Amino acid sequence: MLPDAAVVLSDAHIGFGSSDAESALHRFLRCVPEFARHLVINGDLFEFWFEYRSVIPRRAFPTLEALAGLRRSGVRLTVTGGNHDRWGGDFWRRELEADFHAQEAEVTLAGMRAWIRHGDGMGDDGLGGRLFHAAVRHPITSWVFRMLHPDMGIAVVRRLSPHLAGKAKDDTTRERSTDRQAEFARGLLARRADLQLVVLGHTHAARIAQFQGRRWFVNPGAWVVGRCYALITPDGPSLHSWKD
Numbered sequence: 026m027l028p029d030a031a032v033v034l035s036d037a038h039i040g041f042g043s044s045d046a047e048s049a050l051h052r053f054l055r056c057v058p059e060f061a062r063h064l065v066i067n068g069d070l071f072e073f074w075f076e077y078r079s080v081i082p083r084r085a086f087p088t089l090e091a092l093a094g095l096r097r098s099g100v101r102l103t104v105t106g107g108n109h110d111r112w113g114g115d116f117w118r119r120e121l122e123a124d125f126h127a128q129e130a131e132v133t134l135a136g137m138r139a140w141i142r143h144g145d146g147m148g149d150d151g152l153g154g155r156l157f158h159a160a161v162r163h164p165i166t167s168w169v170f171r172m173l174h175p176d177m178g179i180a181v182v183r184r185l186s187p188h189l190a191g192k193a194k195d196d197t198t199r200e201r202s203t204d205r206q207a208e209f210a211r212g213l214l215a216r217r218a219d220l221q222l223v224v225l226g227h228t229h230a231a232r233i234a235q236f237q238g239r240r241w242f243v244n245p246g247a248w249v250v251g252r253c254y255a256l257i258t259p260d261g262p263s264l265h266s267w268k269d
Contacts, residue, residue, distance in 0.1 A: 031063035031134040034254040035143070035226030036247035038109065040072035040084045040183075046249050051091040053252070053267050058098040061256070063134060067226045067245065068107025068143025073182045075167075076114040080175055089121070096122055105130050107227065108145035112167055134257045137221035137239075140213060144206055144227035144244070199230040203244055207234045210242035222262070224255075231255075231264050 039047050057064055071085055081089065096102055102123035106113055117125035124130070129142035170178055210223035214236055224243045231246030231253050243262045246253030252267045 028062075029135045029259055030061040031065060031257040032057055032061045032254055033065040033067055033134075033141075033224055033243065033245045033257060034248050035067040035245050036069045036107070036229055036249055037066075037088075038069055038072045038247075038249045039088050040082075041249070046252065047088070049252055049267070049269065050248060051087060052269060053254075054091045054095050057095060058100050061100065063101040063103070063132075064095060065103045065132070065134070065141060065224070066105070067141055067224060068105050068111075068145070069109045069226070070104070070107070071110045073179060074110035075112045075170060075175075075178065076116050077171070077175060081116075082175070082179060092121055092123070103130060103132055103141075105141055105143055107143040112170075134222060135259050137257070137259075138219055139222035139224055139257075140217070140220050141224040144225035147206065147209065147225075147227075196230075199228045202228040203230040203232045206244060207232065207242045210234070211236055214240050214242075222257070233262055233264060235261070 037046070037050055039050070054064075070088070071082070074082065074085065092102060102121060104113070104117055104123050104125045106125070106127040111127050113125045113127060117123040124132075126141075129140060131138065131140055133139070173181070206225045206228065210225070211234075213223055214220055221240050222243060223241070224245075226244060226247070228244060229247035229250050230244060232242070232244040233255075234242040236242070239261065241262050243255050243257075245255035246264065248254065254265055254267060256263050256265055
């Protein structure tokens with residue numbers, strides 16, 4: 026285990042991507058304790074997640090079990106909500122002893138102060154995406170959804186999600202959106218002298234940009250596309266693609 030190393034991954038979309046990507050994630054999680062003390066899951070771990078009072082989505086169980094094993098090994102877990110899985114709550118703390126943040130989080134990674142957010146709703150989505158972001162953030166939506174039987178609610182989301190969340194973006198659009206994220210990070214770091222890292226995901230385009238001094242913008246890319254992740258060490262961030 027590297028001292029103070031942290032892993033950041035985003036956009037696994039469990040429930041939408043291939044079963045191979047899902048199984049690979051579980052194998053990867055078993056390996057994380059060998060090289061990091063902290064795992065940050067920066068949104069869209071699941072294609073859909075809603076924290077019911079007495080049930081969990083069935084497709085999520087193997088991933089939650091893998092995360093529980095990671096926590097038993099002593100690795101700290103921080104989870105931020107994405108546009109697909111922001112409806113979390115105290116399940117993460119109570120069942121997994123994880124820190125859950127529906128929006129942004131500020132944590133220390135490898136000795137560096139980091140501002141972390143999934144990255145959706147930052148002006149890079151079409152009308153369908155903007156409507157989706159606004160809906161999932163509204164408390165009335167959560168209240169109404171809770172009234173549905175879980176089977177019905179999950180079926181509704183499965184039908185609507187591919188059309189509303191902008192999955193059909195091409196490489197040029199992804200890179201342009203990531204350019205905007207980098208400019209946002211530059212501005213935030215200029216305003217916040219206490220920060221060294223700005224971490225965003227959502228675009229499915231891996232990127233590291235270093236600004237003046239030891240200050241960085243990091244987008245780890247998407248696990249569902251290339252099994253991508255970022256490693257943060259005291260020397261700085263780096264991008265990786267995991268292979269068995």
